[in-house]
Amino acid sequence: MTRGVAVQLTDLRRTYSGVNALDGLTLHLEPGELVALLGPSGCGKTTALRCLAGLEDPDSGRVEVGGKDLTKVSTNKRDMGMVFQAYSLFPHLTARQNVEFGLQLRKQGSEQRRRRSAEMLELVGLSAHVDKYAHQMSGGQQQRVALARALAIEPQVLLLDEPLSALDAKVRTQLRDEIRRIQLEVGTTTLFVTHDQEEALAIADRVGVMRSGKLLQLAAPQELYSRPADDFVADFVGLTNRVVGTSRGTTAEALGASLPLLPGSATEGTVTVLIRPEHLTVTQDAQGSAVVISSSFLGAQGRVVVSPGEDLQQVLVQVPSAAVADFAPGDRVTLRPVGAPALAVARG
Amino acid sequence: MSGIRATRRRRQSVLRWVVVTVSMVFFAAPLAGMLDFTTKDAQGRRTAATWAKLVDVEGISRDYPDLAAGFTASVGLAVLTVVVMLVLLVPTMTWVRLRVPGLSRTVEFLCLLPLTVPAIVLVVGLTPVYSWVTYFLGESTIWLGFAYVILVLPYAYRSIDVGLRAIDVKTLSEAARSLGAGWGRVMVRVVLPNLRTAVLSAAFLAVALTLGEFTIANLFSRTNLQVAMFLLGKSDAQISVAVGLAALVFAFIVLFGLSFVGGRSHSRKENS
C-alpha cells in the first residue's frame, strides 16, 4: 500500500498563441488527498493536469511532488498514473498485458508482474476479463483497466482527466464511487479533473473551482457550497438565485427580510444577494406580492419558479416533492428567505 | 419489393462476375503466353528445360552471372529500401502527428511529390547526387536504394498515414509515457505494433516496386533484376521470359499476401 505525497503547483503560467490557459495557478494537494478541479470548458483544467504530468511545459512556475522539484523532469520519469478522457488502452494488448506494461518497464519479473496485475484487476472488479482486448470491452470496463494500469505502477500521484465523461449516467456514478473507494484504499494523492459539479462534490476531499486559468476557491465540498468565495463559484456550484438587496455591513435586506452575509460580501449600497433555492420558502397567501410562474416535480424534491413582483428577476425555490401540487401557475404566494448566510456582491 | 431487390442483387452479381472474368482474361492472357513460350523447345514440343535451368541455382550463377547478380542486387535493394523507408517515415510521421500537426500538409505534399515526377526527370535530377554517392560509397548497385526510397515514398506514406489515422497516437503515447516509457519504447512497444498492418503493406508495396524497377537502374547503368532480364532477353529470350513470369507471379503472391494480412486484422476487429 502506498501512502500519498504532497503536491505543490506554484504560479503556473501557460499561454497558447495569446490564450492564457493557465494564468498563475497555485494549488496544493495534501498527501493522500483527492482534489477535484472543477470549472467551465476551456478554463485550463486539462492544462493544469498536463503540466503536473509533464505532458505540457509551463511557461513559468513550479511543479513539486513530495518536496522535489519536477518542473524540468520528463513525463516518463515523473512516476504518475494517468487515466484519460479518451480510451487509452493499448489495442494490441490484453487487459492483463496493459496493466503489466508499466511493470515491465520497471523490470519486474513475470511472476511478480502477474501477481500484481491480477491484484489490480481484481481491485477494479475485472478478474473475469483479464484476457480481453480493448475492443472486446465496454467503455466502463476499458476505463477500469486504465485505472488498474495507472495504479499498478504505484504512482506517486494519480491524475484523472474526465475519465467518466464518455460513459452513460449510470455507469458514471457507479464508477465514480468506485474510484473514490479505490483511492481511499491505496491512499494515492489524486487530482481529478471534471466539469461535472455533482461528480466533483461527490468524491473529492476538496474541490478547486477554476476560471480563466486561475483558481478561485479551493475548499471542502460543503464549504464550497455554503460559503462560496465569489458569485462565480456560487453560480457554478449548485443553483443560486440573484436577488436585489441592500447591504448593511454584516447583514443585507432582501425579499423583505434581513440575511446574515458571508465573509467577502459587499458591505454597502445596493447589492445582488445570492440565495440558494433551498434557502427560500413559499407559502400560499392571497395577499402575497409574489406570483407562481410554474412548478415542477423532480422525484426526490420539487421546484417552484416564482416572480417576486415589482419587475424583479424570477427565483427558484426548492420545496418537498409532496408540496409541488399545492402551487399552480398564477397563485399568489409569499416568498421568504430562511435566514441562511448568503453572499452579496456589488451590482455591476 | 423483395423480388425487385433480389433481381437487382442477381443482376449485380452477374455484372461482378463479368468484370472479374474479363479482367482475369486481360491479365492472364499475356501470362499464359509467357508460360507457353517458356515451355516449348525449338521444334515446338513441350519441355520443362527452361524452368529446370531456372531452379538450378548453381547452373544459373555459372551460365548467367548477370542474372544472378541482378537478382541478388534486387533482393538487397528491396531490403535496403524497406528498411530506410520505414526508419525514415514511421518516426517522422508519428512525430509530425504528435508534435507539429501544422506540418502534416507539407510532409504529405513532399511524400506525394515523386508521383508527379517522371522517372527520367528523377534520374536527371539525381545524377549529380549519385556522383557524390559513388564517390563516397562506391559503385555498388545497392546504393540505388536511396533513389528507390524516393520512388516508394508516396505509396508508403499513404499506407502508414491510414494506419496512423486508425489509432489515437497522441493518447496512446501519452499513456505509455506516463507509465515510464521513453520515446524509443513508445515507438517500438506501442506505435509499431499498432501500425503492423500499415507497415507490412508499405513494406510489401516497396518490395513489389523495387523488384519491378527498370528505368532508373538502366539509366544509371546498374544491373538489377529487371535490367539483367532485359540484357538476357537479347541473348536467351526463353530464360528471360521465364524469369519475368516468375517475378510477376512472385509480385502477385506478395500483393495477395498483403490483402490477406490486411483483411485478417480487419476481420479480427469485426468479430468482437
Ligand SMILES: Nc1ncnc2c1ncn2[C@@H]1O[C@H](COP(=O)(O)OP(=O)(O)OP(=O)(O)O)[C@@H](O)[C@H]1O
Ligand atoms: N494545444 C493547444 N493549442 C492551443 N490552445 C490550447 C491547447 N490546449 C489548450 N488550449 C487552450 O487553452 C485553454 C484551456 O484549455 P484546457 O484544455 O486546459 O481547458 P479545460 O478546462 O480542460 O476544458 P474542457 O473542460 O473543455 O476539457 C482553452 O482556451 C484552449 O483553447
Ligand SMILES: [Mg+2]
Ligand atoms: Mg479538458
